[in-house]
Amino acid sequence: MKVLIHTLGCPKNENDSEHLTGLLEKEGHEIISDLDKADVVIVNTCGFINDAKRESVNAVLSYGKAKKKNSLLVVTGCLSQRYPEELFSEIEEADIIIGVNDYLNLPRLLETYKERILKVTETPSDYFDYELRITEEGSVTSYLRLSEGCDNCCTYCAIPMIRGPYRSRRIEDILSEAKALSEKGVKELILIGQDVTNYGIDLYGKLVLPELLKELNDIEGIKWIRLMYCYEDKITEALIEQIRDLEKVVKYIDIPLQHLSDNVLRKMNRKSTQKSIYHTVSMLRERVPGIRIRTTFITGFPGETERDFQILLEGIKDLEFDRLGVFAYSGEEGTPAYSMKGKVALEIRELRRDKLMEAQLEISLKKNLNMKGETLEVLVEDEEEKGVYLGRTRYDAPSIDNSVIFTSDEKLKKGDFVNVYIEDGFDYDLKGIKV
Numbered sequence: 001m002k003v004l005i006h007t008l009g010c011p012k013n014e015n016d017s018e019h020l021t022g023l024l025e026k027e028g029h030e031i032i033s034d035l036d037k038a039d040v041v042i043v044n045t046c047g048f049i050n051d052a053k054r055e056s057v058n059a060v061l062s063y064g065k066a067k068k069k070n071s072l073l074v075v076t077g078c079l080s081q082r083y084p085e086e087l088f089s090e091i092e093e094a095d096i097i098i099g100v101n102d103y104l105n106l107p108r109l110l111e112t113y114k115e116r117i118l119k120v121t122e123t124p125s126d127y128f129d130y131e132l133r134i135t136e137e138g139s140v141t142s143y144l145r146l147s148e149g150c151d152n153c154c155t156y157c158a159i160p161m162i163r164g165p166y167r168s169r170r171i172e173d174i175l176s177e178a179k180a181l182s183e184k185g186v187k188e189l190i191l192i193g194q195d196v197t198n199y200g201i202d203l204y205g206k207l208v209l210p211e212l213l214k215e216l217n218d219i220e221g222i223k224w225i226r227l228m229y230c231y232e233d234k235i236t237e238a239l240i241e242q243i244r245d246l247e248k249v250v251k252y253i254d255i256p257l258q259h260l261s262d263n264v265l266r267k268m269n270r271k272s273t274q275k276s277i278y279h280t281v282s283m284l285r286e287r288v289p290g291i292r293i294r295t296t297f298i299t300g301f302p303g304e305t306e307r308d309f310q311i312l313l314e315g316i317k318d319l320e321f322d323r324l325g326v327f328a329y330s331g332e333e334g335t336p337a338y339s340m341k342g343k344v345a346l347e348i349r350e351l352r353r354d355k356l357m358e359a360q361l362e363i364s365l366k367k368n369l370n371m372k373g374e375t376l377e378v379l380v381e382d383e384e385e386k387g388v389y390l391g392r393t394r395y396d397a398p399s400i401d402n403s404v405i406f407t408s409d410e411k412l413k414k415g416d417f418v419n420v421y422i423e424d425g426f427d428y429d430l431k432g433i434k435v
């Protein structure tokens, strides 16, 4: 069959779609991008927050209308894991609805299809390694999954309900995949999971990320190793030393903090405090000179007072994060926060989000202007127009962080690493010339 896969949501969902591609190709199916030719359309949905759920339902409905006659529409991902019965009864266009633990069943379900199918299996107790994974041909960047699920149980988050408890992947499986990716030409590994810093605690009884980084650093051909989704209270001395000492581990770390007021952090069931966050940020900057810190915050959490918000606003002005994202709180049914008192009005939630981003814009501009005169290594991502390229530095993750727009007389291609002299800085971008 000719199969089209449409992926929504986070890098973990992209990773799942790559596994699905591997499974289907092994069974002789062909993955295509032309909807008119597709015998099967798979929508890999996101079910994290309302906006994402809405986007997923709209995608399913539009494919339901647009798909060719007699082709099958398959819905999978977090939305189907979270709302299987509702989706099955409300979206008749969907022929097959499977959960995030049912990919292995899909080839057989497609082969034997007679009538609508709903198959959403409970979360397995161990990490299930699909082994087969088809990544984008010629891509020099790849996500590398360390785990599935989460045990942190933040009160606003639906992930533990959808993806289950924390399950680490076996270290030998991670390393063999990393080697295979390097042999395919991958130069940048982006480590992902719900909580990368928790890696190994269930399987090996201790935090094993520092050891894993050492092993990954020894893999030939890899140039950049990037840490995403780190949890503040698990940023250990050992981890900081590895970030400082291992050549390929980029001096960049993503630590979603969510808030800076102890009153709100407690209500969120976050293990961090304002004091521990300030300590960790200063320790990282002291021990790893030049490290870039990315974080995300939520505004308007139930019970957030104006004073809490001022603590957050003053905090980001104080700490001056290098990269920052802000979300207005979105209530998710089934989470503890959903039934909490002290709901904050939507316009206040969004107003506070915008105020934080205004403050961050000034900080980001100042930091980018300070880069003028520096020469940075840049990974080429695209040619905007003849001789004008778009890329990113080791201090920027794909799609969410800053870019470098630069000129080059020499013809470059996607995936090249080049040195760029920084001529100017803007809010979220740098401008330069290849040297």
Ligand code: SF4
Binding pocket: 150, 151, 152, 153, 154, 157, 158, 159, 160, 194, 195
């Ligand atoms: S750390 Fe918290 S926010 Fe992140 S996936 Fe786990 S429960 Fe959700």
